[in-house]
Amino acid sequence: MEKLIKITTLSILFAFLLVSFFCIHPAGKPNTSMMDDYFIQNAQAQTGSNNVVAAVLFDYRGLDTLGEASVLFAVASGIFILFSGKDDKKENGRGE
Amino acid sequence: MIKKKMEEENRDKGMSKVVKTISFIIAIPIIIFGLYVILHGHLTPGGGFPGGAIIATLLALFLVAFGSYTVKSSHKELLSSLESLALVSFILLAFFGLGSTFFHNFLANTANIFGKSISYGVNNGYLPTGGTIPLMNIAVGFEVFAALSLVVLIMYTGQSGGGK
Numbered sequence: 442m443e444k445l446i447k448i449t450t451l452s453i454l455f456a457f458l459l460v461s462f463f464c465i466h467p468a469g470k471p472n473t474s475m476m477d478d479y480f481i482q483n484a485q486a487q488t489g490s491n492n493v494v495a496a497v498l499f500d501y502r503g504l505d506t507l508g509e510a511s512v513l514f515a516v517a518s519g520i521f522i523l524f525s526g527k528d529d530k531k532e533n534g535r536g537e
Numbered sequence: 538m539i540k541k542k543m544e545e546e547n548r549d550k551g552m553s554k555v556v557k558t559i560s561f562i563i564a565i566p567i568i569i570f571g572l573y574v575i576l577h578g579h580l581t582p583g584g585g586f587p588g589g590a591i592i593a594t595l596l597a598l599f600l601v602a603f604g605s606y607t608v609k610s611s612h613k614e615l616l617s618s619l620e621s622l623a624l625v626s627f628i629l630l631a632f633f634g635l636g637s638t639f640f641h642n643f644l645a646n647t648a649n650i651f652g653k654s655i656s657y658g659v660n661n662g663y664l665p666t667g668g669t670i671p672l673m674n675i676a677v678g679f680e681v682f683a684a685l686s687l688v689v690l691i692m693y694t695g696q697s698g699g700g701k
Contacts, residue, residue: 503640
């Protein structure tokens with residue numbers, strides 16, 4: 442029974458992969474390019490930045506960059522907390 | 538007592554004098570390249586994240602060259618306060634655009650600092666353009682530099698982060 446479930450799951454997954462392999466969208470040819478065209482046409486004039494990628498990163502999608510920066514802040518804070526806990530234990534052990 | 542002496546001898550005092558001198562020499566191009574990548578984020582590929590990471594490699598180099606013996610707790614405080622300051626300034630810059638929306642580029646095309654207007658076309662490489670984008674790049678660059686160096690510093694020394 443278990444073997445049957447495994448085989449069916451695997452075959453379904455394989456079928457999905459096969460279908461997606463043959464029906465995959467060609468790279469560089471988006472279905473709708475309205476947004477891309479808008480950015481390319483207006484990003485330089487609206488943000489004054491020659492680099493459209495930077496314009497998208499820091500202006501149109503600034504919230505995303507804020508999230509990335511906060512993740513880095515959280516990582517640093519987490520390591521801060523992790524290592525300070527280790528030190529406290531050591532000091533306690535020495536004191537006893 | 539003997540244990541303490543052993544610990545003192547085993548302390549990481551870094552590498553030889555040659556490495557220390559060369560690390561000082563190589564620090565200058567690393568800092569200049571990192572600042573270049575940060576400042577030209579709105580003109581060339583790069584920006585705050587890669588530029589900050591480039592400058593953070595300098596601290597890793599110094600740690601290896603000079604050892605954890607030279608690290609003081611005030612360094613960690615300085616780095617963590619720099620990180621917080623940079624993140625706060627980034628959020629403040631986002632809030633300043635709240636006249637229209639959050640993250641609105643209020644400096645673009647105003648002829649103020651970094652506010653030179655630009656037309657559609659090829660990249661002519663004027664530095665004082667981009668509005669808030671270069672300022673945010675600088676903030677993010679310092680934030681990434683401080684965060685990565687803090688992570689490396691704390692994990693290298695294995696000590697507590699807080700100044701006790």
